[in-house]
Every structure is written in structure tokens, then in C-alpha cells.
Amino acid sequence: MVTLPFIKNSLISIDIGFRNIKIVEVEVGKNNEIFIKNFGIASTPKGSIKNGAIKDVKSVTNEIKKVMNEINVKTKNAKIVMSGTNIISRIFLIDHIPGQDLSVAVRNTISQNMPIDMDAHQIDYKVLQELKENGSSKLKVFVTAVLKSIIQSYIDILIELGLKPISVDIPANSTAKFFNRDIMVNENETWFKKKKYSKLSQNTFAVIDFGSETTIVNILRDRVLEFNKVILRGSSNIDEAIAAKLYKKLDESERLKKIHGMELPETNVSEEQEIIYQCIKGVIDDIAKQIYQCFEFYEKRCYGDKVGKIYIIGGGSLLKGLRDYLEDVFTVPVYPVSLLSIEGIEINQGLDSERLNYLINSVGITL
Ligand SMILES: Nc1ncnc2c1ncn2[C@@H]1O[C@H](COP(=O)(O)OP(=O)(O)OP(=O)(O)O)[C@@H](O)[C@H]1O
Numbered sequence: 001m002v003t004l005p006f007i008k009n010s011l012i013s014i015d016i017g018f019r020n021i022k023i024v025e026v027e028v029g030k031n032n033e034i035f036i037k038n039f040g041i042a043s044t045p046k047g048s049i050k051n052g053a054i055k056d057v058k059s060v061t062n063e064i065k066k067v068m069n070e071i072n073v074k075t076k077n078a079k080i081v082m083s084g085t086n087i088i089s090r091i092f093l094i095d096h097i098p099g100q101d102l103s104v105a106v107r108n109t110i111s112q113n114m115p116i117d118m119d120a121h122q123i124d125y126k127v128l129q130e131l132k133e134n135g136s137s138k139l140k141v142f143v144t145a146v147l148k149s150i151i152q153s154y155i156d157i158l159i160e161l162g163l164k165p166i167s168v169d170i171p172a173n174s175t176a177k178f179f180n181r182d183i184m185v186n187e188n189e190t191w192f193k194k195k196k197y198s199k200l201s202q203n204t205f206a207v208i209d210f211g212s213e214t215t216i217v218n219i220l221r222d223r224v225l226e227f228n229k230v231i232l233r234g235s236s237n238i239d240e241a242i243a244a245k246l247y248k249k250l251d252e253s254e255r256l257k258k259i260h261g262m263e264l265p266e267t268n269v270s271e272e273q274e275i276i277y278q279c280i281k282g283v284i285d286d287i288a289k290q291i292y293q294c295f296e297f298y299e300k301r302c303y304g305d306k307v308g309k310i311y312i313i314g315g316g317s318l319l320k321g322l323r324d325y326l327e328d329v330f331t332v333p334v335y336p337v338s339l340l341s342i343e344g345i346e347i348n349q350g351l352d353s354e355r356l357n358y359l360i361n362s363v364g365i366t367l
């Protein structure tokens with residue numbers, strides 16, 4: 001038997017967040033296994049993203065170029081994940097008429113139900129399920145719409161960098177691709193052992209991306225994305241709350257947030273610690289309330305199920321005590337995710353593993 005030489009495609013993948021731009025160079029093997037060669041994180045220039053579009057292509061590309069040089073990126077093929085704001089997603093039930101052109105039916109449904117300019121938007125859809133309602137056959141369809149001009153601003157970035165654009169994706173898609181793989185969690189330390197609640201079905205789970213300006217809620221059933229919503233609050237709102245209460249600068253407030261988190265010592269709590277705790281709790285409570293509303297909406301209005309577990313990703317998920325807090329609020333197990341626990345992903349030794357969990361979305365689109 002002749003074995004063919006191992007063919008590997010190199011890719012650079014860029015995830016543009018409000019705070020950080022994550023850049024990863026990967027090799028994709030023939031069975032879709034991923035090798036993370038290198039990565040870097042750049043600071044997003046302040047004010048360079050407005051309403052989901054890149055407003056200042058030059059300053060963003062300059063930051064990316066610096067990091068690409070530092071990590072010595074060789075490949076030209078590039079994928080990019082856009083910022084989460086200004087992406088519309090909805091679920092519709094459409095009559096299933098054999099022989100009909102589904103894309104036309106989807107467009108008709110959208111134009112009747114969504115207040116958007118159809119020509120200005122890029123519309124994508126996916127059939128989730130075929131079902132019966134009142135005796136007639138329906139298709140459950142997941143639709144996303146993004147302004148073409150926003151997509152173009154991301155293509156401009158890749159072109160300005162001298163890269164070859166392969167795709168522009170929305171965060172929900174990259175998250176969904178990522179969580180399509182087997183995730184290994186250590187069952188010994190799961191929440192059920194700790195807290196003995198009845199076991200919910202875990203086929204329906206949420207992936208929540210705690211970003212700096214946004215919190216993105218994704219719900220997957222049987223590993224298929226069925227719900228997505230971007231909450232316009234994030235970890236930077238905590239910095240602002242602390243800054244306002246303690247009259248401190250934002251970067252000092254951010255530092256205090258990272259040090260203290262949501263964990264209060266049992267004794268000798270200083271007044272400052274108490275204030276910081278209340279500020280963090282205020283923002284997280286507000287976000288948790290909106291997450292709860294998403295779960296309810298998904299269950300009641302999107303023909304969904306109860307969410308049986310939650311994965312947390314994004315820089316804001318590193319907040320101390322967040323996991324326990326969310327487990328108490330939602331009474332389901334909550335797992336932080338690291339790239340190390342995903343099947344088929346290998347990582348170049350010597351890379352800083354602490355920072356790897358920022359990369360879920362940028363790695364997700366390469367899959
Ligand atoms: N240890 C930590 N504790 C609490 N918060 C943290 C910690 N480390 C990072 N963060 C917060 O994570 C945020 C950055 O995360 P991330 O890079 O995922 O955001 P982003 O993708 O740029 O934002 P967005 O997704 O909203 O566009 C910052 O607000 C930062 O303060």
C-alpha cells in the first residue's frame with residue numbers, strides 16, 4: 001500500500017473583538033485535525049469598530065501586522081471572525097412544500113417578518129429540523145442577516161494585510177463549529193457530584209462568550225446551533241462601575257476586577273473589597289438576567305429545550321468566582337473551556353497556555 005504524504009493546509013485566522021484581536025496560525029490535517037502553530041493577541045485600537053463594522057481599517061491592520069511579524073506568520077490564506085454586534089439571527093417555521101425553492105421561501109418569510117433591507121444584507125440560512133404542526137409539514141430554519149457593507153469592511157482588512165480572504169464568519173458560527181467536537185471534561189469535579197441536583201438532558205447546552213463589550217449567548221441542541229443573541233453588556237461595564245464608585249481610572253479598575261473577582265474573603269472584608277464585589281455583582285446579575293431571558297425565549301418561542309449545561313468562553317469568563325455564581329443562578333453545571341480539552345486539537349509546545357482560552361472563536365472558524 002502506498003501512503004500519501006500528509007497534506008496540510010496552513011491558515012491564519014483572525015477574531016476581531018472590541019478589546020482584543022486574536023490571531024492564530026494553524027495547520028489543518030486531512031482529517032480536520034488542527035495544529036496550532038502560533039498565536040498572538042493585539043489590542044484593538046479604541047474606537048476602531050462602530051456598530052459592528054471596522055471604521056478605521058488602517059489602525060486595525062497596523063496592530064495586526066505587528067503581531068503577525070512577531071509570530072512570524074508565513075501563510076496567506078486567511079479567515080476572519082467579525083465583531084458580534086449588528087448580526088441578526090432568527091428562527092422561523094416555514095411551510096414545507098415539496099418541490100418549492102427553499103431559498104425563495106426563506107426570503108419571502110424574512111421580508112414579511114424582519115424589518116431589514118433585503119438587498120443590503122447577506123442572508124444565510126440552515127434547516128434545523130422537519131416537523132409537523134397542526135397536521136402540516138414545516139421546516140424549522142435558522143436565519144442570519146448581516147449588512148454587506150459590514151462584511152466588506154472585514155474583507156478590506158484582509159486585503160490591506162496582503163492576505164487571501166477565504167471566509168468572513170460570525171462568532172456564532174465559529175463557536176458552533178468548535179463545539180461540534182468532543183469536549184473532555186473531568187466528570188469527577190463536576191457540579192453534579194458537588195451538588196446532587198437532578199440530571200437534566202445535556203444534549204441542549206449553551207455556550208456563553210463573555211467579551212469586553214458584548215456577551216454572546218449561543219444555544220446548541222445535538223451540537224447544532226439553534227439560538228444566538230448578542231447582549232450589549234460585557235466585562236468592560238464592570239470596570240466602568242468600579243471606576244465610578246471608587247473614583248479610579250479604568251485600567252486600575254480593570255486590575256481590581258481581575259484581582260478580586262466575585263470572591264469575598266470570609267472575614268475582614270475591607271470597605272473597598274465590598275464595593276468592588278457589589279459593582280461586579282451588579283453587572284453580572286444584569287447579564288445573567290438577560291441570559292435567563294434568552295433561555296426562556298429559546299424554550300418557549302423557538303421550539304427549544306431546557307438548557308442542561310453551560311460552557312463559558314471569552315476573556316470575561318476568567319472572572320474569579322463566575323463559574324460558581326452562574327451554577328447557583330442557573331442550577332446547571334458550568335464549564336470553562338480550554339483548547340486543551342477539545343478532541344483533534346494539538347498545540348505547539350511552548351505556547352503560553354494561560355492565554356489560549358481566548359482563542360476559541362479564532363480556532364473555531366478554522367475547523
Ligand atoms: N482574569 C480576568 N478576570 C476578569 N476579567 C478578565 C480577566 N482577564 C480578562 N478579562 C476581561 O476580558 C475582556 C476581554 O476579553 P475578550 O478578549 O474575550 O473580549 P473581546 O473579544 O475583545 O470583546 P467582544 O467580544 O465584546 O468584542 C476584558 O474586558 C478584560 O478585562
Ligand SMILES: [Mg+2]
Nearest residue numbers: 017018211314
Ligand atoms: Mg469576543
